[in-house]
Amino acid sequence: MRGGWLWVVVILAGVVAVTGVVALVGRDDNKDQTVSAGDWADSVCGSVAVWRGEIESIVDEIRQPSATGFPRSEEPQSETPQGRTGLIRSGLERTVRATHTMITGVENAGVPDTPQGEQAANAISGWADKTRTDLEDAQDSLDDEADTLADAIAQLTDAARAITGAVTGGVKAVADVARTDPELAAALRDSSTCQQLREETTS
Amino acid sequence: MTTMDWILVALQGLVVIGFIALGVRSGGIGLGLWGGVGTLVLVFLFGLDPGEPPISAILIIIAVISAAAAMEAAGGVDYMVKVASAALRAKPSMLNFAAPYVSYVLTILTGTGNTFFSIIPVINEIAYANKIRPERPLAGSTVASALGITSSPVAAAMATLLPLVEIYHYDLVDVLLITIPASIVGIFAMSLVMSRHGKDLEDDVEYQRRVTAGEVTPPAPAADIVLKPFAKRSVAIFLAGVAAICVFGFVEDIRPTVAAEGGGVEPMSVTPLIQMIMLTAAALILVFAHVKATEIPLTSIFRSGMVAMIALFGIAWMADTFIANNEDAIVQALGSLAENWPFTIAIAIFLVAGLTTSQSAATRTMVPLGLALGIGAGYMIAMWTAVAGVLFLPANGTQIAAAEADTTGTTTLGKRVVDHSFQLPLQVCWIVTALVGMVIVWLFFGGHTPAPPVPTTTGP
Numbered sequence: 014m015r016g017g018w019l020w021v022v023v024i025l026a027g028v029v030a031v032t033g034v035v036a037l038v039g040r041d042d043n044k045d046q047t048v049s050a051g052d053w054a055d056s057v058c059g060s061v062a063v064w065r066g067e068i069e070s071i072v073d074e075i076r077q078p079s080a081t082g083f084p085r086s087e088e089p090q091s092e093t094p095q096g097r098t099g100l101i102r103s104g105l106e107r108t109v110r111a112t113h114t115m116i117t118g119v120e121n122a123g124v125p126d127t128p129q130g131e132q133a134a135n136a137i138s139g140w141a142d143k144t145r146t147d148l149e150d151a152q153d154s155l156d157d158e159a160d161t162l163a164d165a166i167a168q169l170t171d172a173a174r175a176i177t178g179a180v181t182g183g184v185k186a187v188a189d190v191a192r193t194d195p196e197l198a199a200a201l202r203d204s205s206t207c208q209q210l211r212e213e214t215t216s
Numbered sequence: 217m218t219t220m221d222w223i224l225v226a227l228q229g230l231v232v233i234g235f236i237a238l239g240v241r242s243g244g245i246g247l248g249l250w251g252g253v254g255t256l257v258l259v260f261l262f263g264l265d266p267g268e269p270p271i272s273a274i275l276i277i278i279a280v281i282s283a284a285a286a287m288e289a290a291g292g293v294d295y296m297v298k299v300a301s302a303a304l305r306a307k308p309s310m311l312n313f314a315a316p317y318v319s320y321v322l323t324i325l326t327g328t329g330n331t332f333f334s335i336i337p338v339i340n341e342i343a344y345a346n347k348i349r350p351e352r353p354l355a356g357s358t359v360a361s362a363l364g365i366t367s368s369p370v371a372a373a374m375a376t377l378l379p380l381v382e383i384y385h386y387d388l389v390d391v392l393l394i395t396i397p398a399s400i401v402g403i404f405a406m407s408l409v410m411s412r413h414g415k416d417l418e419d420d421v422e423y424q425r426r427v428t429a430g431e432v433t434p435p436a437p438a439a440d441i442v443l444k445p446f447a448k449r450s451v452a453i454f455l456a457g458v459a460a461i462c463v464f465g466f467v468e469d470i471r472p473t474v475a476a477e478g479g480g481v482e483p484m485s486v487t488p489l490i491q492m493i494m495l496t497a498a499a500l501i502l503v504f505a506h507v508k509a510t511e512i513p514l515t516s517i518f519r520s521g522m523v524a525m526i527a528l529f530g531i532a533w534m535a536d537t538f539i540a541n542n543e544d545a546i547v548q549a550l551g552s553l554a555e556n557w558p559f560t561i562a563i564a565i566f567l568v569a570g571l572t573t574s575q576s577a578a579t580r581t582m583v584p585l586g587l588a589l590g591i592g593a594g595y596m597i598a599m600w601t602a603v604a605g606v607l608f609l610p611a612n613g614t615q616i617a618a619a620e621a622d623t624t625g626t627t628t629l630g631k632r633v634v635d636h637s638f639q640l641p642l643q644v645c646w647i648v649t650a651l652v653g654m655v656i657v658w659l660f661f662g663g664h665t666p667a668p669p670v671p672t673t674t675g676p
Binding site for chain 1: 376379380382383384385544547548551555558559560561562563580581584585587588589590591595599640643644647648650651654658
């Protein structure tokens with residue numbers, strides 16, 4: 014018994030060690046800190062690229078549920094209208110979560126060290142706050158039980174509209190700050206992460 | 217979610233834990249039967265949609281057990297025990313180290329822990345014949361098999377991870393350079409702990425009780441084993457089957473293609489291939505090792521495999537019913553934990569994997585969150601090995617099969633749900649692997665990101 018408790022203590026010490034190491038070296042969060050324009054651009058483009066990877070994986074799972082781990086039953090649920098809307102609903106819920114994560118990443122990019130950096134960070138923060146509210150509304154709408162298939166489709170459409178609004182709003186916010194701050198525009202153009210994102214998007 | 221929703225989720229979780237505990241107390245197929253009752257309670261009392269029973273895992277167990285039992289009927293297991301005992305003569309406890317590494321490599325090659333089912337009976341028999349507490353190599357190998365997913369270039373979880381970290385200039389090779397060395401060290405540390413864990417078999421109270429009650433017979437010395445004439449042939453066929461699964465698992469291009477839902481064709485998944493190849497191996501053993509089909513159901517491997525199958529059916533069905541209806545709540549709760557305290561991200565990955573029993577779900581939800589919170593991509597890859605946490609609850613097929621294969625009773629699913637035989641090796645393995653992985657990143661990847669790829673020039 015004593016040996017058992019000893020192991021519990023050792024395991025807890027190990028967990029503390031992991032969290033301690035993460036706290037010490039793992040974090041590179043720049044929220045509210047001034048960073049170079051290049052680092053800011055890398056962080057923003059990195060967050061968008063991760064979001065894009067998530068969306069690709071979600072779309073793959075909706076298109077091919079059996080190939081990506083969703084179990085296939087005798088009569089696949091995804092092939093009935095209810096099953097298909099269920100799969101899309103689940104995909105949209107994950108998209109809402111992924112978009113929420115992207116906003117967190119963009120916010121954590123910090124304040125770029127440029128003449129208009131402070132305004133840029135405020136503009137991004139304003140977009141993030143508004144979008145979070147929209148996404149929460151979309152999530153609440155998805156959580157509600159739909160009585161009919163038409164209601165379900167209407168809910169899905171609203172959620173999809175909120176996600177589209179979040180993305181276009183984000184693109185506009187970044188484009189606006191780039192327009193008002195030539196240094197940020199250059200950073201967004203020259204950052205290797207942004208270049209890679211552009212290549213992936215155009216390929 | 218409202219407070220009432222959270223209370224309902226907690227109540228459903230308690231139902232799942234309660235019925236797992238009841239099943240574990242009953243033992244054997246009782247685990248599956250109580251799991252079925254739990255599913256009924258979740259569906260009728262809480263109004264949840266029934267989840268999917270683990271059809272693929274059950275079919276794999278049937279196929280693998282057919283082949284392994286045919287090999288046992290042909291005397292092949294005796295032959296493997298004899299060969300392994302000779303190899304381990306100087307130091308039988310080396311099995312505690314060798315078995316986990318074999319399981320790890322099998323998972324790397326096939327991208328799925330399901331291949332591990334095929335060697336569970338073999339590890340158990342070799343351990344028992346050498347008077348090694350079977351829990352030590354069996355529990356260690358089960359954990360190593362789950363960890364192998366993070367080192368496999370063909371695993372679904374790896375396919376989920378790569379698009380998330382590629383933008384930070386970590387490609388497949390970088391990921392493997394972090395996860396493989398870290399896993400090798402983690403498995404070694406785990407094996408070291410396991411080789412000293414628990415009483416030696418002959419001193420184990422439960423084992424002694426089973427011997428006295430005539431439930432198990434003490435192992436015969438390897439030298440006394442009289443081999444059947446076609447024993448070697450059956451082993452050759454069985455191992456050829458396992459090798460074929462590895463080759464097909466690793467080289468996608470040689471797999472048959474099937475119609476893809478979105479149009480075109482895609483390589484067949486490894487899961488049906490395992491089933492086909494293992495059933496074929498069983499049939500070939502019947503023909504070439506001259507085994508009568510009626511002898512197969514009489515083997516101990518067949519009996520324990522069938523018990524494992526029923527146990528898995530009920531328990532995994534109940535767990536999936538709970539998870540399928542509550543995955544979002546679980547992810548949301550643990551995501552908030554990581555968002556408020558980013559240093560807990562590794563624990564959050566571990567718990568999401570454990571509570572959703574899905575390595576892919578933990579990858580796709582927690583890795584992006586960690587990156588968004590500003591944790592370096594390299595460190596996220598190191599911590600990603602925490603997806604081995606799928607073994608946190610005793611509801612995984614390999615855990616149930618390993619516990620059922622061990623007739624000595626040393627490998628257990630626990631009395632209080634989390635105190636099962638796999639918990640200690642799991643905790644040691646993921647903690648050491650994650651720590652070593654982070655050290656590797658700090659030393660060799662500059663703690664941040666590798667140098668961006670040099671743009672290719674297309675000539676003047």
